[in-house]
Amino acid sequence: MTDVEKLVAVEEIRRLKARRVRSMDEKDWAGYADCHTADATTYTFQSEVGDAAPVTGGEAIARRLASQLEGRTTVHHVHAPEIEVTSATTATGIWPMEDMLWWEEAGEPHWLHGYGHYHETYEKIDGRWLISSRRLSRIRVDRGTGAPPEPVQR
Amino acid sequence: MTDVEKLVAVEEIRRLKARRVRSMDEKDWAGYADCHTADATTYTFQSEVGDAAPVTGGEAIARRLASQLEGRTTVHHVHAPEIEVTSATTATGIWPMEDMLWWEEAGEPHWLHGYGHYHETYEKIDGRWLISSRRLSRIRVDRGTGAPPEPVQR
Amino acid sequence: MTDVEKLVAVEEIRRLKARRVRSMDEKDWAGYADCHTADATTYTFQSEVGDAAPVTGGEAIARRLASQLEGRTTVHHVHAPEIEVTSATTATGIWPMEDMLWWEEAGEPHWLHGYGHYHETYEKIDGRWLISSRRLSRIRVDRGTGAPPEPVQR
Numbered sequence: 001m002t003d004v005e006k007l008v009a010v011e012e013i014r015r016l017k018a019r020r021v022r023s024m025d026e027k028d029w030a031g032y033a034d035c036h037t038a039d040a041t042t043y044t045f046q047s048e049v050g051d052a053a054p055v056t057g058g059e060a061i062a063r064r065l066a067s068q069l070e071g072r073t074t075v076h077h078v079h080a081p082e083i084e085v086t087s088a089t090t091a092t093g094i095w096p097m098e099d100m101l102w103w104e105e106a107g108e109p110h111w112l113h114g115y116g117h118y119h120e121t122y123e124k125i126d127g128r129w130l131i132s133s134r135r136l137s138r139i140r141v142d143r144g145t146g147a148p149p150e151p152v153q154r
Numbered sequence: 155m156t157d158v159e160k161l162v163a164v165e166e167i168r169r170l171k172a173r174r175v176r177s178m179d180e181k182d183w184a185g186y187a188d189c190h191t192a193d194a195t196t197y198t199f200q201s202e203v204g205d206a207a208p209v210t211g212g213e214a215i216a217r218r219l220a221s222q223l224e225g226r227t228t229v230h231h232v233h234a235p236e237i238e239v240t241s242a243t244t245a246t247g248i249w250p251m252e253d254m255l256w257w258e259e260a261g262e263p264h265w266l267h268g269y270g271h272y273h274e275t276y277e278k279i280d281g282r283w284l285i286s287s288r289r290l291s292r293i294r295v296d297r298g299t300g301a302p303p304e305p306v307q308r
Numbered sequence: 309m310t311d312v313e314k315l316v317a318v319e320e321i322r323r324l325k326a327r328r329v330r331s332m333d334e335k336d337w338a339g340y341a342d343c344h345t346a347d348a349t350t351y352t353f354q355s356e357v358g359d360a361a362p363v364t365g366g367e368a369i370a371r372r373l374a375s376q377l378e379g380r381t382t383v384h385h386v387h388a389p390e391i392e393v394t395s396a397t398t399a400t401g402i403w404p405m406e407d408m409l410w411w412e413e414a415g416e417p418h419w420l421h422g423y424g425h426y427h428e429t430y431e432k433i434d435g436r437w438l439i440s441s442r443r444l445s446r447i448r449v450d451r452g453t454g455a456p457p458e459p460v461q462r
Contacts, residue, residue, distance in 0.1 A: 019236055077250055079386060139382075176390070235388075
């Protein structure tokens, strides 16, 4: 690959990742599924909710996440990544992340605030870069209950 | 446009946006105005403070913001963007954002912590990319009063 | 330099910075030292812990930081940068930053949450971009004691 081809690949993967987290926070599950390959594998549910096996396939991952986040407000931010283009159709990426979730259980407000890194692989299929696998390593997760101070908008 | 021309445009818009948020947090209002076109339009004041109409023009937006943020400490962070170069002189961008404000009213500390997306358009004028419009969609805003815990520096 | 050479430089510096903050939060001190030139200078300890002089040299900076952060969980995030390539082998960068630290003193939990900008210079040596100097300007720092609410993981 030329330098320009690599730079174009990095920029496309960057935009793909941005679209993936925005789709999640806007609960656009069709858009979210569309960021992943048909056989994409995610191990994030294993660490988060104790699943025995990874969830496989963009649409299955989107359905699982839609169910898990129903009724929850979420903010996911990804920061300066390390993206490596390993061939014309494969790449890897490490993204520092921060997630904030707010929801209610039995009428009581709950929240989660976490930090870690997404470790991902990408594949270029039919001219488009897509996420082919994801694993989440955590640095720290805090959880709490009780009303957050004076929310003016949700 | 060639791939290289598009990549250069994306990088210039990325730096423009970084300069815009830094100018705001450092209260460099001349630098802030200089990031916008002479007829730039912002709808953010409508949602934030209930203005009936958008504010128009880089210098007018800077003056309005300077007045609104006087005496307030602010931190604005923008995260992985989706930038699309739509022609040699036009582009669009969606930026996840987080803002934190701290100020006093009647001797009492107040704070705001918000999350959302900036939706912007850009124009290239006389060889420089500038922000030509901005709208802010919010995911969540929390506000509170009371002393934040042991601030050691402001 | 051609446009492509500049874009490649910016992307390499971006990845270098991402690796530097990840190395710090994962306490990979060999990897951290490897991001800096042999005569790199950091002024961040001056403002943070009152050192009279900057610390010089990638390995010395790493050792100093390893000692300062021992037993502390840290999260450092860097946001949209302003990178300027000033020659084929020199560049500057301004990075908005946010840091969160958690630790214990005499059995009591402590935390720090800060905001500011890293001001850095870079040099390309033997084909690799490296950090050659760093200064940290702060917007705000909060500190507190007491148990953070229900940490489920550290």
